[in-house]
Amino acid sequence: MYTRSNLPITPGPCSATPLESTMRFSIVTAVAVGAATAAFAAPVDVNARAACSRLEFISARGTFEPTGLGVVIGGPLFSQLQQRIPGVTSYAVDYPSTVEYVVSPGQGADDLEEHIIAQAAACPDQQFALSGYSKGAMVVHLTKLPQNVKDRVKAVVVFGDPFRIAPGLNDDWPINNPADVLAICHDDDPVCLQGFNLIDHLDYGYGNDAANAADFIAVRVN
Numbered sequence: 001m002y003t004r005s006n007l008p009i010t011p012g013p014c015s016a017t018p019l020e021s022t023m024r025f026s027i028v029t030a031v032a033v034g035a036a037t038a039a040f041a042a043p044v045d046v047n048a049r050a051a052c053s054r055l056e057f058i059s060a061r062g063t064f065e066p067t068g069l070g071v072v073i074g075g076p077l078f079s080q081l082q083q084r085i086p087g088v089t090s091y092a093v094d095y096p097s098t099v100e101y102v103v104s105p106g107q108g109a110d111d112l113e114e115h116i117i118a119q120a121a122a123c124p125d126q127q128f129a130l131s132g133y134s135k136g137a138m139v140v141h142l143t144k145l146p147q148n149v150k151d152r153v154k155a156v157v158v159f160g161d162p163f164r165i166a167p168g169l170n171d172d173w174p175i176n177n178p179a180d181v182l183a184i185c186h187d188d189d190p191v192c193l194q195g196f197n198l199i200d201h202l203d204y205g206y207g208n209d210a211a212n213a214a215d216f217i218a219v220r221v222n
Helices: 018-039 074-084 104-122 135-142 209-218
Strands: 055-060 089-092 127-133 153-159 181-184
Touching: 055 074, 055 104, 055 135, 074 127, 074 209, 089 104, 104 127, 104 135, 127 135, 135 153, 153 209, 181 209
Parallel strands: 055 089, 055 127, 127 153, 153 181
Antiparallel strands: none
16 A cells, blocks of 8 residues: 555656665765754654563664664654554664665565564564665565464555565565555655655654554554
């Protein structure tokens, strides 16, 4: 399920690839993310863990975001989930959030897979929601889960996904039902829609995106 823009976009011969678009804006994003970090008051940015919670929220942060769930949208989304699902816990995917898009997304997927498989074994009734912002969305796409674990992934939500305009990659999700995927891409985001407004890639934590994503997750949790 995509929001705001539902038409598939295929890059033309003179268009930048999703990977090139991400790299083109990464340096500017570093400065802007630094400003966004200061703008959020005490974001929930560490793993909030408890023994076998009803739902674990797993988040992969974007390029240059500090270690944790992510300051742009991961932390704000977890805060919204805490208001809807008592006792929800979280896990921040451990991977390099550097300007490198060939190896490190796979490293993030490996970490996500290792964690969720171990967590699912330790907590047989726990459910999971996966999220990724920008480069973190690439991590989610690349995650491969055994069927018994995939059955317990209730929702996937991504923001500013570079693979959205990558045929053959944009529909690969670690979840059974594509209807349980929410992919939010702002209208002029240069990373997920080859737009021209960098702010559209950085403002997912403002407005209603976090609340809408939390609602999407909450109604799918048993």
